[in-house]
Amino acid sequence: MGSPRLRKQFEKLYGHYHLSSEGVQIDDIADLLCCTRRNTRMVLKKMSEEKWIDWIPAVGRGKSSVLEFLSTPDTVYLSLARRNIEEGKLDVALDILDGNQDALLDLIHKVLGVSHEKGKQVVKLPYYRQLNLLKPSLAIRRSEQHLMQQIFNGLTQWNKNGEVEADIAHHWEMLSPTHWRFYLRPSIYFHDGKPLTFEDIKETFNHLKNNYVFSHIEEIVSPNLNIIDFVLNKDDYYFDSKLAQFNAKLVPTTSHDNQEQQRLPIGSGPYKVAENTDKKLILVANEQYFGYRPLIDSVEVWTLPEIAPIQLKLGLEVYEGNEQSLDSYGETVDVDRGCSYLLFNRKNGIAKDQNWLSYLLNTITPLFLLNELQNSSMNGIGLFNAYGLLPGFQHCLNRNIAPFELPERGSVVHLGFENEHPLYPLLGKIIKQRLDKDGIILKIHQFDTLDLLDLDKAATIDIWLRGMSLGTQCPEALLSWLFAFDEIERAMPENDFKTVSDMIEKWQSTSQCHFPVNDICRFLVDCGQINPLFHGWMGISEDTNNSIQNASCNGLGWFDFEKVWIKPTL
Helix, strand or coil, rough: CCHHHHHHHHHHHHHHHHHCCCEEEHHHHHHHHHHHHHHHHHHHHHHHHHHEEEEECCCCCCCCCEEECCCCCHHHHHHHHHHHHCCCCCHHHHHHCCCCHHHEEEEEEHEEEEEECCEEEEEEEEECCCCCCHHHHHHHCHHHHHHHHHHHCCEEEECCCCCCEECCCCEEEEECCCEEEEEECCCECCCCCCCCCHHHHHHHHHHHCCHHHHEEEEEEEEEEEEEEEECCCCCCCCCHHCCHHHHHHHCCCCCCCHHHHCCCCCCCEEEEEEEEECCCCEEEECCCCCCCCCCCCCEEEECCCCHHHHHHHCCCCCCCCCCHHHHCCCCCEEECCCCEEEEEECCHHHHHHHHHHHHHHHCCCCHHHHHHHHCCCCCCCCCEEEECCCCCCCCCCCCCCCCCCCCCCCCEEEEEECCCCCHHHHHHHHHHHHHHCCCCEEEEEEEHHHHHHCCCHHHCCCCCEEEEECCCCCCHHHHHHCCCCCHHHHCCCCHHHHHHHHHHHHHHHHCCCCCCHHHHHHHHHHHHCEEEEEEEEEEECCHHHHEEECCCCCCCEEEEEHHHCCCCCC
16 A cells, blocks of 8 residues: 555645645646656556545646545555554554554454455454464363364363263263263264264374373274274273363374374364464354354454453453453353462472472462562453362362471572463563562573473473363363373372372262362362462453354353354344
8 A cells, every 4th residue: 555655745745735625736746745747647646546636637737737635644544554454564553653552452443353254254353372283182272272162073072061962973872881882973074075084083082092081992993884982991981071172172184293284274163274374363164064054254363462462352361451341241251160370390390399399389379479460560350369270169278388498599490381471471570579589599481382292391390380271161171181281290299190090090980970170179289289379250342242142251261153143233
């Protein structure tokens, strides 16, 4: 849209002629713009092509021409800034707007939200980081786990009430505690048009066998068309529930060793990935979906790192400033089914020493951190103190923490957390300042998501700042957090980890037994392995909701794309 020089010339032209543009002499315009007559004609032609002006030249030298303005400098600059926003060039857009961030935010809100483009219903949402690890086995973070439900299917799934229900499998039965049979829907296709086969299902679970939750799978066979049998080497009365976990989503055999499919995955779910760049993720409705075709044709998630931590209103967990309030989220605010927490490396970090562990548990408390957050630029109003890993648990209230002696001054503690998080760097800074008072040196390490899975890199960290969200009311979802990525096992003494494993073994081998979620969470807190920090409120902002219907907040802080629709304005 016009060069910077052309825009400056238009600004000068508008300032001189916008009140009276009749009887204009081209020589006068040439003098104003410091151009030759020939160049002036070229400039006016370019402005006409941009539809900034309507130029009607007179025939004959010295005759007056007509100059009509179709736009103003402000609208030209706003249009240009909007175009750069759509291309993800926020720094360029901000420069065009002379650094006016309020104007930039206002434009972003106009660009995002609900729109109709070429007869399609499109929802555009901001996010503060890229979403480029869209593979079930790598979905460590909450937003990726949400997207697993949009892109992939499992044999079973959890509904909103935490109950196991059908997905790819329309029916199943436990022939014995070690033999489960699943009956599959016919004619299921992946996004690339290839049919889902027995080999796809078999290979999906073969790659999960190193995960404790699925390590008891002995054999996977297909006794007949659209029938899958799982033969286990241990009794498991709740195997169907385990298959609903996000990392048990079915993927093609070709995707396991294909790194390209981390960014551009192929699933069978209601949405498929059409584009995934550094600037945006675009999901489009899967026309071959075996269930109800989504009503929203396309969902675009824009990467806006400088803006989205402040403006993202999908959830209430963290935000800056005072302009938002709980009232702006309607009446659908709920508590996240999880928490932020500190994970201590009691296996080979300083926390294996009981004195160090007691010191850290007494020093880095959620109440201290919340108080410091309230005094910082990031308001913690969406957070509240966690007394246990899940809302309602009170395990921290009666926890006995052993007395301690102040550690030796000059000692070094290593704190690790994942990159691109709006809250963790600030918490790291607060913890560092607190330990400085005791002469303790805190070294902070930020990790890419894949580095979190690197055992050698993880072994150097003493404290992990992490978060978990079950995303469902089903207590068995705790298994995903405990075992999907081994982050608890690699930081926990073997005997303690065996205690947790034994609780699960006892549960799965006993019929009509409730999952021991309370006992597991209490043990993790009592032994000092986990120090819960905050729970967060979640809800859908009225601004985000707008004309989107059925946009209730799910357990992962988003709304389910395939369930919403846009109510037209009549």
